[in-house]
Amino acid sequence: MIEVRDLSKKYGTTTAVDRLSFTVRPGQVTGFLGPNGAGKSTTMRMMLDLDRPTTGHVLIDGERYRRLSDPLRRVGALLEARAVHGGRSVYDTLRWPARSNRIPEARVREVLELVGLAGVAHQRAKGLSLGMAQRLGIAAALLGDPPVLLFDEPVNGLDPEGILWIRNLMKDLAAEGRTVFVSSHLMSEMALTAEHLIVIGRGRLLADTTVAAFIEANSRSCVLIRTPEPDRMRAALAGVGVRVERAADGALEAYGTRAAAVGELAAAQGLTVHEVSTRQASLEEAFMRLTGEAAEHRAGGAR
Structure with missing residues (x-):
């Protein structure tokens, strides 16, 4: 388990991390999300005592990282491949x-086999591609078979097969009861990998919740309706207090209701419907909705 308590880091007048507190629990993959400049890398470096906090502390299974004996047996980390x-x-x-x-040296051969690098074991590290360097970094994190693992952007440079491999690996590690903490910019990948999320912006905690609860709290889910009678359907829904918007493709989007309720209303009114389904926002949409104001750099619109 990783416990972050009142963690802050200042560089001169700039606050990179601002009184962060959260807990990363074992048995699940916890995603660490935030816009560029949010303080994710700084936080992870402080977890490993690579940067000294201005205030606060991090405990890994109840101890500071610097006090761990045989640290690779306790914590594995990939920060910079x-x-x-x-x-x-x-x-x-x-x-x-x-x-x-x-x-044991036998463990070296074991992890190289696990990450698919046994065939290049005697090649110089500087000759590795980015994807192979990532695999080497993952092998180093796994070397001591540790109960706590930190990965910063672990899928960088990996091909689709490699991304699927690391996704399944992280899930398997968590299923074994380990603490798995993963920072990534790939929302689609986090949606498939993580069960819990820690989201920060401008160094502050924005969310500490499950993926499902995060999406529900920061999205505009709706019921999608396709019907040859859109005007009658809109009027029927408005009559029971449901807000309806027209989608770009002509479908109706009903907010504040459920698909079952729409189907029952259509049946009662004798309306023809071709589709009634729940449209759930993606993790990326929910993330952008929550962190839009916390982004350090934002592209302007086309002119």
Whole structure:
């Protein structure tokens, strides 16, 4: 478990992280979301004592990271895949930290096989593609078989097969009871991977909730209706206090009601309908709705 308590980080007059408090629990994948400049990377660096907090602290299973003995056995992290000694072989990149943390050398071969790099074990790390470097970084995070794992943008550079692999890997790790904390800009991927979300903006906590609850709270879900009698349907819905809008393709969007209620109303009024379905917003739509004002940089409209 990761406990973040009243965490702040200032660089001069700039506040990168502002009194953050949240808990990352084991047994589920927790997504860490926020616009560029929100403070995600700084927060993760403070979790690993790579940056010193201005205020507050982070506990990993009840201890500060710097006080952990054999830290790779307790916490695995991927923050920057390219931050390796390029002159070392892929194998030696893992062998040296394994030795310093009393991890059997057999584990090096095991994780290289797991991430698909066994065939390039003796190649220099500087010759790896971005996708292969990501796999090496993931192997390093898994090296000590730790109960707590932090991944910052783990799918960068991976092909579709690799993305599916890391998605399933993170789910499997969480299912084993581990704490899995993942930062990503890919909303579609987080929607498929995470069960819980921590969302920040301008260094402050915006949401700490399940994916489903986040989407429901920050979206405009509606009932989509396709009918050859749109005017009669609109009037019938308005008669029971339901707000209706016309979609770009001509369908009706009813807000504040349920698909079953619309179907029952159509039957009672003798209305013909071709489709009545619930339209749920995507995680990306909900994220943009919540964090729009917290974005550090925003593109202007076309002129």
